[in-house]
Amino acid sequence: MKIAVVGTGYVGLVTGTCFAEVGIDVTCIDIDQKKIDNLHKGILPIYEPGLEEMVTRNTEAGRLHFSTKLGEAIKDCDVAFIAVGTPPGEDGSADLKYVLAVAREIGENMNSYGVIVTKSTVPVGTAAKVRNEIEKALEKRGVQIDFDVASNPEFLKEGAAIDDFLKPDRIVVGISSERAEDVMRKLYKPFLLNGHPIIFMDIPSAEMTKYAANSMLATKISFMNDIANLCEIMGADVNMVRKGIGSDARIGTKFIYPGIGYGGSCFPKDVKALIKTASENGYEMQVLKAVESVNDNQKEVLFNKVKKHFGGDLKGKKLALWGLSFKPKTDDMREAPSLVIIEKLLAEGCTVSAYDPVAMPEAKHTLHDTITYAKDQYDAVIDADALLVVTEWPEFRAPNFDVVARLMKGKVVFDGRNIYDAAEMEQAGFAYHCIGIRTHHQEPA
Numbered sequence: 001m002k003i004a005v006v007g008t009g010y011v012g013l014v015t016g017t018c019f020a021e022v023g024i025d026v027t028c029i030d031i032d033q034k035k036i037d038n039l040h041k042g043i044l045p046i047y048e049p050g051l052e053e054m055v056t057r058n059t060e061a062g063r064l065h066f067s068t069k070l071g072e073a074i075k076d077c078d079v080a081f082i083a084v085g086t087p088p089g090e091d092g093s094a095d096l097k098y099v100l101a102v103a104r105e106i107g108e109n110m111n112s113y114g115v116i117v118t119k120s121t122v123p124v125g126t127a128a129k130v131r132n133e134i135e136k137a138l139e140k141r142g143v144q145i146d147f148d149v150a151s152n153p154e155f156l157k158e159g160a161a162i163d164d165f166l167k168p169d170r171i172v173v174g175i176s177s178e179r180a181e182d183v184m185r186k187l188y189k190p191f192l193l194n195g196h197p198i199i200f201m202d203i204p205s206a207e208m209t210k211y212a213a214n215s216m217l218a219t220k221i222s223f224m225n226d227i228a229n230l231c232e233i234m235g236a237d238v239n240m241v242r243k244g245i246g247s248d249a250r251i252g253t254k255f256i257y258p259g260i261g262y263g264g265s266c267f268p269k270d271v272k273a274l275i276k277t278a279s280e281n282g283y284e285m286q287v288l289k290a291v292e293s294v295n296d297n298q299k300e301v302l303f304n305k306v307k308k309h310f311g312g313d314l315k316g317k318k319l320a321l322w323g324l325s326f327k328p329k330t331d332d333m334r335e336a337p338s339l340v341i342i343e344k345l346l347a348e349g350c351t352v353s354a355y356d357p358v359a360m361p362e363a364k365h366t367l368h369d370t371i372t373y374a375k376d377q378y379d380a381v382i383d384a385d386a387l388l389v390v391t392e393w394p395e396f397r398a399p400n401f402d403v404v405a406r407l408m409k410g411k412v413v414f415d416g417r418n419i420y421d422a423a424e425m426e427q428a429g430f431a432y433h434c435i436g437i438r439t440h441h442q443e444p445a
């Protein structure tokens with residue numbers, strides 16, 4: 001089989017590389033010449049564990065190609081994935097101009113039957129628009145070429161994307177013909193060895209599945225954050241409550257960890273987009289509106305604790321931050337809670353010294369020199385009045401707290417991810433604050 005993947009962002013690059021890994025001939029296409037030049041040299045635009053090696057291996061094997069020329073790459077392809085960006089417009093709805101421009105160009109250049117698949121997260125009804133663009137382009141050329149459109153949402157988690165792609169829980173494909181179903185089944189056959197299913201459905205349902213999945217997960221998180229805040233007030237321990245409810249298989253143990261709010265490129269955007277789609281169609285997503293507002297508040301929870309601890313006056317305080325990315329194992333700063341926390345700390349007249357194992361270069365694009373970037377986690381805490389744990393990178397889980405205590409000015413830790421044991425921290429002499437547990441140093445919220 002021969003496929004093209006248009007867009008070498010996070011989704012496109014992982015998708016293309018993983019298809020090449022199982023022996024399929026893949027061309028990844030991007031309009032950004034610099035990006036393509038870099039990919040030829042093995043330089044990736046994103047950080048994802050294991051991806052760089054996989055790109056190099058498959059490029060060298062001659063199965064993975066990079067090009068800016070969509071027109072050439074699309075010829076004789078069995079499948080073309082559209083994985084370009086769908087940035088949120090001002091009103092929160094996904095902007096489809098890149099997706100539709102790619103569809104048009106495919107129509108202008110395709111020469112044989114193929115399945116054109118939307119892989120970007122797109123609103124219900126987009127595949128129909130893609131079909132329309134291609135039809136118009138073919139009409140203009142005065143040629144008749146059979147094609148199908150399909151919707152194949154991705155469920156990749158940053159930091160675990162390769163594993164998620166190679167061993168998926170399920171693959172969802174929206175199709176409208178048996179021919180397209182056959183092509184997609186053949187393409188995904190190598191990934192179904194772990195026994196998980198490929199689920200075929202109509203196209204609007206596949207498009208909706210992606211939004212429903214992310215919205216459900218975001219709902220779990222906001223619900224737990226709400227419960228955590230109430231636990232603090234009532235003197236309950238959210239860790240216990242989490243274990244207590246998670247053991248019910250209907251609830252499950254995953255995605256019920258309270259924290260400082262969800263971030264990243266998917267949850268915030270998709271929740272917003274679904275609220276918007278609903279309202280455009282005369283329906284109100286009441287639960288999701290609450291999910292979003294709880295999340296906005298949760299991003300401020302850690303800051304509020306800091307402010308309260310210091311009696312409302314933070315001027316001149318030095319705060320150390322461990323972690324900047326929205327979650328571990330990624331350099332992604334999109335919608336990261338750290339950005340909200342830092343903005344509020346700086347507005348109060350604090351200085352901030354941060355350390356993140358990989359996200360500092362990316363963070364500099366937004367934060368510039370408003371904060372200090374430490375050379376390691378211990379460097380960050382030197383003379384700090386307090387330490388804020390913002391991202392639960394593995395290296396922050398068991399630091400040498402004797403060293404930390406020696407280096408810091410104050411002995412206060414605000415743990416936004418509940419990675420430490422309250423009793424141990426207090427025994428080590430720290431004033432310890434976390435989420436959803438009323439510690440000795442933590443007054444009710």
Ligand code: UDX
Binds near residue numbers: 155156255256259260
């Ligand atoms: C998510 C979905 O998991 C994935 O299926 C989809 O394709 C894209 O969006 P991702 O954004 O990479 O993936 O991150 P994920 O690991 O799901 O975490 C999202 C956010 O939720 C992070 O900010 C994380 O810190 C937060 N989170 C997650 C919690 O606060 N508590 C939890 O229990 C789980």
